[in-house]
Amino acid sequence: MQRMSSHRLPVPLDRATRLVNHGPTVLVSATHGGRSNVMAAAWNMALDFAPPKVAVVIDKITFTRGLIESSGHFTLSVPCHAQAALTSAIGGSTGQEIDKAATLPGLAWIDEPASPAPLVDGCVAWLACRLLPEPHIQQTYDLFLGEVIGAWADERVFSHGRWHFEGHEGLRTLHHVAGGHYLLPGGFVGTPP
């Protein structure tokens, strides 16, 4: 199933790191040889501003890892409160056994021409990344680095370089503690940038 998120707008690359700066859990997706897959990753962070880069931990047992290594690209999609059950289902299943997009209710791809890897529909931010091959740390620490080549956000909750979740309870980002238990951003402190 493919749909278009009507609220998805491009984010300037020099502000792309702000999409993950506050520490949300992300969904990591990739495509190769006609097969797409997605996994959940709480262990991700920004790595640089210009060009923007990210780091993410991708276990050897994941099916997505092979797709990333073969294709050289991946996407980070930032899921929201309304997708908590979907995020846990994505994290609790493997592409080695099922085609997640064909099996998990609510999981659909967005085809974005600027991203070789698919975006997950219904999320609130997306970062299209080109793998920066670093075989030693990939093998030793399951640590993958990427350069961000495209970024988008749901303009209802992210615009002008900041998050504003007020009035959009279902669109708050998910911050995983353990076992499908997520904290949600509530208030804020400091002047919005």
Add this chain to the structure above:
Amino acid sequence: MQRMSSHRLPVPLDRATRLVNHGPTVLVSATHGGRSNVMAAAWNMALDFAPPKVAVVIDKITFTRGLIESSGHFTLSVPCHAQAALTSAIGGSTGQEIDKAATLPGLAWIDEPASPAPLVDGCVAWLACRLLPEPHIQQTYDLFLGEVIGAWADERVFSHGRWHFEGHEGLRTLHHVAGGHYLLPGGFVGTPP
């Protein structure tokens, strides 16, 4: 100034990653040659469960970086809502120009025998780390890896492997967006672990 946080209790190492799993900004401290310093880092993540490991981005211009490379140890302290101004002040000053602990109001060290690097008093979680030297990624990406050798949390807001901020507004963790603007964890979704 040295004080002891009376609510600080050890966290089992197999649950240490839960202290940063939800993506808080951290304070990175280190000591070498009689000099201690601390910096702020939104770009941090867990890297492994057993033994627990973390990754953090430490820019070449920081004074703390030299202390870490010389001593082989660092600590991640997780600051809270009540420390938002202090966290921004730590991030906005450099140990090359000032002795932060002697200059910034509210900044004090906790001496913890199990941690070669000092802990920041008033925070809500602490991870003592041994640097895992990886010169290539340190030089190329400012990316530093550490093995967690000790972990503690404020038992008022973290116990039994989960965060519970209800009733402790000032102890909520800080999730940096940009320019001293932080999101705070509010509610949660899913069954606590």
